[in-house]
Amino acid sequence: MNERAGIAGRGGGVALRCVGLVKRYEDVVAVAGLDLEVRTGECFGLLGPNGAGKTTTIEICEGLLAPTDGTVRVLDMDWTHDATQLRSRIGVTLQETRLFAKQTVRELLALFVALYDDARSADELLAIVALEEKAGARYQHLSGGQKQRLAVAAALAGRPDLLFLDEPTTGLDPQSRRSLWDVIRRFRDDDGGTVVLTTHYMDEAEALCDRVGIVDHGKLIALGSPRELVSSLGAAHVVEVDADGIDAAFDTAALEALPGVVEHACTTERLTLTVRQPHVAVPAVLRAVEAKSLRLRGLSTRHLALEDVFVHLTGRHLRDGEAE
Ligand SMILES: Nc1ncnc2c1ncn2[C@@H]1O[C@H](COP(=O)(O)OP(=O)(O)OP(=O)(O)O)[C@@H](O)[C@H]1O
Ligand SMILES: [Mg+2]
Structure with missing residues (x-):
């Protein structure tokens, strides 16, 4: 002992x-x-x-x-x-x-x-x-x-x-x-x-x-x-932009040119950005969406959470049935 x-x-x-x-x-x-x-x-x-x-x-x-x-x-x-x-x-x-x-x-x-x-x-x-x-x-x-x-x-x-x-x-x-x-x-x-x-x-x-x-x-x-894990992602917010055909309109270079973007992922309908400062990133994204003549269907921002740490590490969601 x-x-x-x-x-x-x-x-x-x-x-x-x-x-x-x-x-x-x-x-x-x-x-x-x-x-x-x-x-x-x-x-x-x-x-x-x-x-x-x-x-x-x-x-x-x-x-x-x-x-x-x-x-x-x-x-x-x-x-x-x-x-x-x-x-x-x-x-x-x-x-x-x-x-x-x-x-x-x-x-x-x-x-x-x-x-x-x-x-x-x-x-x-x-x-x-x-x-x-x-x-x-x-x-x-x-x-x-x-x-x-x-x-x-x-x-x-x-x-x-x-x-x-x-x-x-x-x-x-x-x-x-x-x-x-x-x-x-x-x-x-x-x-x-x-x-x-x-x-x-x-x-x-x-x-x-x-x-x-x-x-x-x-x-x-x-x-x-939980706080350390979330801040290890290097950003504080997620911005989700919904518009049909958004993936064709934004190539990697265009996404990386957006200010304060730490990570990005895009499906045909949804662009997901991990950003440091939403008040800087959101107006820039909206301007870019308008410039590409896309019809915006939705926009949301939220604080990063532990779930995002899991998705970042594994590419999957934690709960069954929530896979991308
Ligand atoms: N007695 C057992 N015989 C064979 N495989 C087992 C046994 N118990 C668990 N396993 C397997 O071991 C793995 C881990 O199971 P475990 O129950 O520890 O997971 P868990 O993280 O608690 O999952 P859950 O969130 O569903 O409760 C699973 O693949 C499960 O099928
Ligand atoms: Mg269990």
């Missing part, structure tokens, strides 16, 4: 470290050599498209799967030697949680409370996730958002130092998502806990995560705070 062991759960240390993580299923490589470090007290997001290896990675970290290769240290312990102690210091929600349908929320929480020596009470957990009103409701009668909040409450039962949440808000309505974000933030900010979550939602990562790792094909392809 090194000197960090005593304080691993709080302040200044490394809560989770993966080195050279590999997971193979026959000919499928789910995790392809992943290095990752999560700092104590941060909310870290693993982002990536379907099949990127997020669940496999997080389940190896949770001790539920054995890696094919590589090492994982969790709170300065490892699953081979310290499994019992580790289990009492982490909280986990799986990508899909199914609990006993006929039991009530309070009964289910009592089961989790009974697993730990120093557990929160069921009442305390109900209050943390604002499910007091549903204490007597059967699991099968909860909404999706309530089930997810119950799963997080169960994960918090043993006062964990580190919380692993696999897609905690997928499929939830905006209000349920926000209320879970609040629970997660309070765990980090008030309890000093560390969070590792996976998500497909860029806005979730931007709102919640101190740092994110973007995973694709089992590898980490980018790492940093």
Whole structure:
């Protein structure tokens, strides 16, 4: 044990470290050599498209799967030697949680409370996730958002130092998502806990995560705070110009001549520009569109977001069905 062991759960240390993580299923490589470090007290997001290896990675970290290769240290312990102690210091929600349908929320929480020596009470957990009103409701009668909040409450039962949440808000309505974000933030900010979550939602990562790792094909392809990742693109805005036949009217030289353009992409109907200063680029684009006698059908500008980082790195969108 090194000197960090005593304080691993709080302040200044490394809560989770993966080195050279590999997971193979026959000919499928789910995790392809992943290095990752999560700092104590941060909310870290693993982002990536379907099949990127997020669940496999997080389940190896949770001790539920054995890696094919590589090492994982969790709170300065490892699953081979310290499994019992580790289990009492982490909280986990799986990508899909199914609990006993006929039991009530309070009964289910009592089961989790009974697993730990120093557990929160069921009442305390109900209050943390604002499910007091549903204490007597059967699991099968909860909404999706309530089930997810119950799963997080169960994960918090043993006062964990580190919380692993696999897609905690997928499929939830905006209000349920926000209320879970609040629970997660309070765990980090008030309890000093560390969070590792996976998500497909860029806005979730931007709102919640101190740092994110973007995973694709089992590898980490980018790492940093959402702000750092977005500013690594070297621009701040995207301008989209819709006009029929726009690709024929603008060749590469014409696009590069537009002021402040960092990147450009064009389909027959849409010109997408990544720009530093929209107030300079937009008038120039409009003048050029007019000079080419194109009929403008639409114009929009927006701030760059994490999604654009993913598109920049892979040429694909993160969510299924959003490919260009
Ligand atoms: N038990 C298994 N046997 C064979 N292949 C598996 C198994 N579990 C996962 N895989 C494969 O490993 C890859 C990574 O899967 P994983 O579940 O980790 O992805 P994910 O990033 O969590 O995706 P999603 O966003 O859809 O949850 C996928 O190609 C998947 O089909
Ligand atoms: Mg998954």
